[in-house]
Amino acid sequence: MAEMNLTLVTEFLLIAFTEYPEWALPLFLLFLFMYLITLLGNLEMIILIRMDHQLHAPMYFLLSHLAFMDICYSSITVPQMLAVLLEHGAALFYTRCAAQFFLFNFFGSIDCYLLALMAYDRYLAMCQPLLYVTILTQQARLSLVAGAYVAGLISALVRTVSAFTLSFCGTNEIDFIFCDLPPLLKLTCGESYTQELLIIVFAIFVIPASMVMILVSYLFIIVAIMGIPAGSRAKTFSTCTSHLTAVSLFFGTLIFMYLRGNSDQSSEKNRVVSVLYTEVIPMLNPLIYSLRNREVKEALRKILNRAKLS
Template identity: 60%
Template sequence: MAKNNLTRVTEFILMGFTDHPALELPLLLVFLSFYLVTLLGNIGMIILIRVDVRLHTPMYFFLSHLALLDTGYASVITPQILATLATGKTVISYGRCAAQFFIFTLCAGTECFLLAVMAYDRFVAISSPLRYTVTMNPRICWSLVVGAYTCGVSGAILRTACTFTLSFCDNNQIDFFFCDLPPLLKLTCSDTTNREIVIIFFGNFVILANAFIILISYLLIIKAILKVKSSGGRAKTFSTCASHLTAVALFFGTLIFMYLRSGSDKYLAEDKVVSVIYTVIIPMLNPLIYSLRNKDVKAAFRKVAGRFQVPQRV
């Protein structure tokens, strides 16, 4: 233990991009463009939902919080990537690493719960359309959102405390581009058996429990849709769930691939690609997924854009 105290790590070195120095400039431009689109799309979605009364419904209320979470965890990861690519500085302090891990875990965990809440919202909207606004009243909506944030914060505190109270003694090189759980656990010199059980069990429980809620919600949604007599009516009803189902498939698919399979160094390259998808690509795609086929969002955008048009002089 004396040796561990003398060599205790105070900073980490992110090694995620050091193998490809020639790609640093192209990657910088790509990640910068992705991040700008992410900010524009998600913040724009929040503004549209705020200013247009047609979007003051439970579905868009939850969607605004999804956009906020996407902005949050993209903003805690992508700027670090941009700084590394722009300056070549790969060092991140122990405190910043812990803060990055906490905020990322908070946003990603809360998003798991929020997507489950949104699935329940779609079930209520389809199975009981006449009672939808009564069932999903503002008090219930806020309770569900606060519950999602509470669960996300609790999980983030638990996972961060369990991870960063471990001892990091010798190797401080993280073969990744941000402070994520699997590469951090590989560096610790503590006995991680008990804590890994807690961390991994809780993380897997969050993913699987919410995936189960979403699955049950969609089975009930399908049951309700099958009661619709016309095929056109069934297609129109299910189309209201298509955007959410796409977002769920992307988000949970990457999380399951990343965290629910056995860890191994031979999967490191794949892990890096998948982590880029759920930390950079998905936050950018979600506003597009929810807006491209959504008439209400398009109408709200045209209304807001019309306010900024310069009147033509006669």
Template identity: 45%
Template sequence: MANSTALVEFQLLGFQSPPGWQTFLFIVLLVIYLLTVTGNAVIIFVVQLEARLHSPMYSFLQNLSFLEICYISTIMPKMLADLLAERKAISFAGCIAQLYCFVFLGATECFLLAVMAYDRYLAICEPLYYTVKMSDASCTRLAIGSWVTGIFTGLLPSLLISRLRFCGSNQIKHFFCDIPPLLKLSCSDTSMTEVVIFILSLLVLFSCLLLTLVSYLFIILTILKIPSSSGKRKTFSTCGSHLAVVSIYYGTMISMYVRPTSNLSSELNKIVSVFYTVVTPLLNPVIYSLRNKDFRDALKKQLRRTLVRGGLDNT
């Protein structure tokens, strides 16, 4: 890295706003960060403690919740610190490390969302074969496969960008080390790097999106055959919520990485990035768990146990 760049650190410009707004933005983002971490941590612990939630669907949900905590923690703490700091610096190595974690976790989320859609397809469309096709061993393999594939997916973009030359301005017009602003900042020829990252993004995003959409298409067709209107409404409500999260996540990711980098303004980058770095991790606990009756009942049960235990300890 030292031989490929004349810079030892970058300046993250972040959100350009008056000092008073910086403090307000810090408070809002801090609340969102705490809610996201707390909400996803609650999902992990409730699923772990409640025996009746020990199923493939909730196992994948635990993985997704843990991923969201890591995903938002890759970006948010540094962004919060920069909102209050005068000097918003990040080392070159730290920038590449942040980029790698962001890409690896983002790719893993795509794979997990696709696996969760496939799990729901088997449960609704092929219920007789569900326990066979989605056994504990199969569930573990799919989860591990998602993480391992994500880990390797993050290596190529990080390696390519780390080998670029950065010999001019060190000001990144973003709130974290993302691919488009780093490519714009480089004084190397980035055409080949852009093509490789474009193809990789295309393969990951569209393959996972296609599997997710096809799974939900078969789910919807199966739901339409349900004679009970209340059963249709309940299942459609759940599927609609899941598709809403998928649409926000994939829509913003595709708009960022599956198009020419030169067409993106720095301000548009920041606005779009907020959706998949801040909004989606916050929405997942609400969409995938709090709208689920079984999970709500398990949460209430665990809260009652905690309150009773606390009352006994006080007496």
């Protein structure tokens, strides 16, 4: 039997965008600016919700956790991407890559579950308005969010253990901005059917399951809206537009990234999409909920007026 000369990988080298050295500094400045806007925008949203009593409703409680998750998973990936651009590549030890993979999956999974819970919140507010306050009590809100965190933890643990019990051999170069599943699978060798099956199964419990909950919630909302006078439908449904916009952007990029076959994977496309869901969408979420939400705009206006008076 012929012997195979394989070198086991003990560290990974991130090389995204290194083929364009002339673009390194402009991209570094652009991504740094976007990251700072992400931090400021989401922190402002959290502080605004905490300070204004009119924003202590269940929807805004969930929104504050969504803003916190956007800060967390952007902070896991963007500083690493900036290091890659600044140093024209970055080496990551095996354990650090695994930690980054786990944290990104943890925060990203919670983001999915929170968006699904926000759809459920909209369903209760529009289809069960008399029971809305009694169902989504403070205890219920805390339980739902805690459930999202626990589910995200379990999913991230299983996916990380499954991914990093795979055998990596040969090249250690990852043409990506951080340690993520699609580029890691390209480095595997040997039998990996069981681990990949576990990864797929637990991915189904995050992206498709969250999408089903969102779609079912909005199906009931649409049915309820069709029962009111035509002139009031647009105004009633406008309360859902911010959430729908955020859902469309976030899940659209996740579907493109994770629910395609390996044969359809392209490094160039994957890098662009990864920038969308790690930088662009977390930056846009506070703007979406601020500009398209009357209560948030009113709360922001009151805070600014107080600042002027003081």
